[in-house]
Amino acid sequence: xxxxxxxxxxxxxxxxxxxxxxxxxxxxxxxxxxxxxxxxxxxxxxxxxxxxxxxxxxxxxxxxxxxxxxxxxxxxxxxxxxxxxxxxxxxxxxxxxxxxxxxxxxxxxxxxxxxxxxxxxxxxxxxxxxxxxxxxxxxxxxxxxxxxxxxxxxxxxxxxxxxxxxxxxxxxxxxxxxxxxxxxxxxxxxxxxxxxxxxxxxxxxxxxxxxxxxxxxxxxxxxxxxxxxxxxxxxxxxxxxxxxxxxxxxxxxxxxxxxxxxxxxxxxxxxxxxxxxxxxxxxxxxxxxxxxxxxxxxxxxxxxxxxxxxxxxxxxxxxxxxxxxxxxxxxxxxxxxxxxxxxxxxxxxxxxxxxxxxxxxxxxxxxxxxxxxxxxxxxxxxxxxxxxxxxxxxxxxxxxxxxxxxxxxxxxxxxxxxxxxxxxxxxxxxxxxxxxxxxxxxxxxxxxxxxxxxxxxxxxxxxxxxxxxxxxxxxxxxxxxxxxxxxxxxxxxxxxxxxxxxxxxxxxxxxxxxxxxxxxxxxxxxxxxxxxxxxxxxxxxxxxxxxxxxxxxxxxxxxxxxxxxxxxxxxxxxxxxxxxxxxxxxxxxxxxxxxxxx
Amino acid sequence: xxxxxxxxxxxxxxxxxxxxxxxxxxxxxxxxxxxxxxxxxxxxxxxxxxxxxxxxxxxxxxxxxxxxxxxxxxxxxxxxxxxxxxxxxxxxxxxxxxxxxxxxxxxxxxxxxxxxxxxxxxxxxxxxxxxxxxxxxxxxxxxxxxxxxxxxxxxxxxxxxxxxxxxxxxxxxxxxxxxxxxxxxxxxxxxxxxxxxxxxxxxxxxxxxxxxxxxxxxxxxxxxxxxxxxxxxxxxxxxxxxxxxxxxxxxxxxxxxxxxxxxxxxxxxxxxxxxxxxxxxxxxxxxxxxxxxxxxxxxxxxxxxxxxxxxxxxxxxxxxxxxxxxxxxxxxxxxxxxxxxxxxxxxxxxxxxxxxxxxxxxxxxxxxxxxxxxxxxxxxxxxxx
Numbered sequence: 006x007x008x009x010x011x012x013x014x015x016x017x018x019x020x021x022x023x024x025x026x027x028x029x030x031x032x033x034x035x036x037x038x039x040x041x042x043x044x045x046x047x048x049x050x051x052x053x054x055x056x057x058x059x060x061x062x063x064x065x066x067x068x069x070x071x072x073x074x075x076x077x078x079x080x081x082x083x084x085x086x087x088x089x090x091x092x093x094x095x096x097x098x099x100x101x102x103x104x105x106x107x108x109x110x111x112x113x114x115x116x117x118x119x120x121x122x123x124x125x126x127x128x129x130x131x132x133x134x135x136x137x138x139x140x141x142x143x144x145x146x147x148x149x150x151x152x153x154x155x156x157x158x159x160x161x162x163x164x165x166x167x168x169x170x171x172x173x174x175x176x177x178x179x180x181x182x183x184x185x186x187x188x189x190x191x192x193x194x195x196x197x198x199x200x201x202x203x204x205x206x207x208x209x210x211x212x213x214x215x216x217x218x219x220x221x222x223x224x225x226x227x228x229x230x231x232x233x234x235x236x237x238x239x240x241x242x243x244x245x246x247x248x249x250x251x252x253x254x255x256x257x258x259x260x261x262x263x264x265x266x267x268x269x270x271x272x273x274x275x276x277x278x279x280x281x282x283x284x285x286x287x288x289x290x291x292x293x294x295x296x297x298x299x300x301x302x303x304x305x306x307x308x309x310x311x312x313x314x315x316x317x318x319x320x321x322x323x324x325x326x327x328x329x330x331x332x333x334x335x336x337x338x339x340x341x342x343x344x345x346x347x348x349x350x351x352x353x354x355x356x357x358x359x360x361x362x363x364x365x366x367x368x369x370x371x372x373x374x375x376x377x378x379x380x381x382x383x384x385x386x387x388x389x390x391x392x393x394x395x396x397x398x399x400x401x402x403x404x405x406x407x408x409x410x411x412x413x414x415x416x417x418x419x420x421x422x423x424x425x426x427x428x429x430x431x432x433x434x435x436x437x438x439x440x441x442x443x444x445x446x447x448x449x450x451x452x453x454x455x456x457x458x459x460x461x462x463x464x465x466x467x468x469x470x471x472x473x474x475x476x477x478x479x480x481x482x483x484x485x486x487x488x489x490x491x492x493x494x495x496x497x498x499x500x501x502x503x504x505x506x507x508x509x510x511x512x513x514x515x516x517x518x519x520x521x522x523x524x525x526x527x528x529x530x531x532x533x534x535x536x537x538x539x540x541x542x543x544x545x546x547x548x549x550x551x552x553x554x555x556x557x558x559x560x561x562x563x564x565x566x567x568x569x570x571x572x573x574x575x576x577x578x579x580x581x582x583x584x585x586x587x588x589x590x591x592x593x594x595x596x597x598x599x600x601x602x603x
Numbered sequence: 604x605x606x607x608x609x610x611x612x613x614x615x616x617x618x619x620x621x622x623x624x625x626x627x628x629x630x631x632x633x634x635x636x637x638x639x640x641x642x643x644x645x646x647x648x649x650x651x652x653x654x655x656x657x658x659x660x661x662x663x664x665x666x667x668x669x670x671x672x673x674x675x676x677x678x679x680x681x682x683x684x685x686x687x688x689x690x691x692x693x694x695x696x697x698x699x700x701x702x703x704x705x706x707x708x709x710x711x712x713x714x715x716x717x718x719x720x721x722x723x724x725x726x727x728x729x730x731x732x733x734x735x736x737x738x739x740x741x742x743x744x745x746x747x748x749x750x751x752x753x754x755x756x757x758x759x760x761x762x763x764x765x766x767x768x769x770x771x772x773x774x775x776x777x778x779x780x781x782x783x784x785x786x787x788x789x790x791x792x793x794x795x796x797x798x799x800x801x802x803x804x805x806x807x808x809x810x811x812x813x814x815x816x817x818x819x820x821x822x823x824x825x826x827x828x829x830x831x832x833x834x835x836x837x838x839x840x841x842x843x844x845x846x847x848x849x850x851x852x853x854x855x856x857x858x859x860x861x862x863x864x865x866x867x868x869x870x871x872x873x874x875x876x877x878x879x880x881x882x883x884x885x886x887x888x889x890x891x892x893x894x895x896x897x898x899x900x901x902x903x904x905x906x907x908x909x910x911x912x913x914x915x916x917x918x919x920x921x922x923x924x925x926x927x928x929x930x931x932x933x934x935x936x937x938x939x940x941x942x943x944x945x946x947x948x949x950x951x952x953x954x955x956x957x958x959x960x961x962x963x964x965x966x967x968x969x970x971x972x973x974x975x976x977x978x979x980x981x982x983x984x985x986x987x988x
Binding site for chain 1: 616620623624639640641642646647650651653654657660661664665668672673675676677687688691692695696698699702703706707709710711713714717718719720723724725726727728729730731734735738739742743746749750753754756757758760761762777778796797798800807836839840841842844846848849851852853854855857858859860862864884887888891892907910912915917918919920921922923924925926927928930
């Protein structure tokens, strides 16, 4: 069998005359596996920057206006004279942290890595539908990352009107220095980013629809693929709207139009704008902004489904219900954006509608959570680091999701809107959860990505410290939000009313710093294992899906011989009709074996 | 000194990390090298117990938090509708705690209970429509209740009847302060637009509008207890948000449009200060402040003033570099005090006139030239009307 496979590999090589130079193999590669690695490593670097920024502003919040040498080293004399952080750079850090984490890490790096790696491998395709477009997609992402990082170095500072860039603040350099060149670069970077994201998404959708191997019906797709597929569709539907908002904002900023601006008096003069509305921008922004949450979350849930099933040695519970809930979440996600705008000044009647649709999302979400828990029940859990992160995801997804019932209810939102309660909620439910999903994916598919294993003990340490710190940071944060503390305040010292929250802020920062520092363990594990990790076997986790039938060494076209045919769904773990506890999708049905789920 | 401390902490962290990996290493003596990075029965055992431990951590941390930080959260609402908001909030919290308690136990307990063992076989249990139906229908029913209650409360709070008896007050936001404009005797705000801003007419009132004649602009907000106040919000530059947490009230201020929010204060500032929870909170804050003052005085700085409670209007939408300090004091008076306070306030029309007269009186005095030119402009605006 293996010898035969080898021959096929030789034939394959022969047929195509692949002569890879360094540039075509590592830089302008059109191979989906290499592009996945490029996305991952770019994303990790962006992640280091994004998380690093949060450490800085957390220090400012815990010890306001205190002098830290590191501020001066990192932010320079202009923004941290004598090591004291300036108020405008604080807002810039918050803004860029949000932008980087939401878009560059949890959208581009998460989808970019795992959709690219897994879609062809798990559906049985030689590569993406368009390898060239895939390459362009990565390089546009890279370019937008460079521009975003570049914006940190412009003289007046980077964009600092919050990651939601609401005009007029983001439109008027008179209102905040970051809305000058910094904002221009932000918009250019995001426009390129959206182009990249759309190319990637189109590719994912086309590939899943057209390139599935023989026997791989839609109801035999692993849930990862379902999640990536639906995510890509949400992206295609909603990202263009953000692009349009960004373009209109560029027009308002540079060409004197008044889409979002009206009746403004600033810096001693009346501006010419008339007739526009900032609320229109909010609608356009959140039409992407809310689906974006699910663009971030669904891939993480997809990864979790796969990791939990494999490591529980059990079928994922309710495969069809899981697919339906993914679709339901995707559909609902496009009609709930107004819950970010209950108190924006829009008609309160709309608030009622959006409360209704928003709380409906809790139903498919609950189905998913209960299905995960039931999958664990009576399993034979292999508690690998990936599995721990997946269980961690379910935990934070529940904790963070439940407070969504408060924020999605317009009446309750009145008083917690834009407080730290919101910050705690969305960091748990999308930030930490999606990050856990990404970590689970990295630990699980590292052998597939790099042909080596990550050190599991470092993985365990990484998980447990992260898990404790994540709750340590965000659980107390709910309380200071319920105490009425607004987010995006550079310091709370001007409000004696909030003096009793300061100790909590210090505790949060201590947990954040420890949690942040322990990500170094992961970085060390990741980069050293690429080169020195233990060699991986072909199917280390004894998984059913197709990617583990490819050789450990990456080759063009993924399979040395024919693409294997698929005969069953991906979750035949511990099937009583078989002796082993996993039955790969390529194993034909036994005579008389019952088809349980199709 | 600090850097030494930092180095010591880093070294200790490194040692702790090394020790931790060591412990995990010791749990895998004799494992097969090919798959040594894959969880063994030993790992499953250790990690399973840690899962159980983590469950304990979540529970203890939550209970600790409720006791330790629970008293910090906003207490008795100071507005008439606030009770309903808090009631809905409490019901929601009870539900959340029940679901959270059950699901976290199941999740982590299963992770512990079914930790992998060599001879353990997982149950092939792939589907059950009855179970799926149960956990779709139960959340749906519970949520339907919450939605209905929420919408009922929302409608009551947000829709103000036209013929309802209210006092109309404008909240005017600009980088980085608040102003309030009282509608005066007629209870109607005069027309306004940023294009009217000039000199003393700082909120851009159309001085020619008959309704504007009795409007009063102030920088401290006084409102009477027991009367519904209809706030009309405006902003002159960027988005702001008028957040009055004690009244459970918040609305964005949007340049180019007028937004509104109405509530009825039910405690005067003096009464609210006397509420037991508030006395305790203020005492706690003052204890913290005097502790901090000791350190400040030792460094040669001035000590912090003792704190007395006041209602606040905070800006809660990022609006620029000094967003963190955009606030206005709100004072809830008895109706009599409110009337007395408002009585001797000059109307905006008179203030503008006075500002115009002033430089004329002080003609020849130095340093008034710039005001003068501005005020002349106001006259021309008025003349245009």
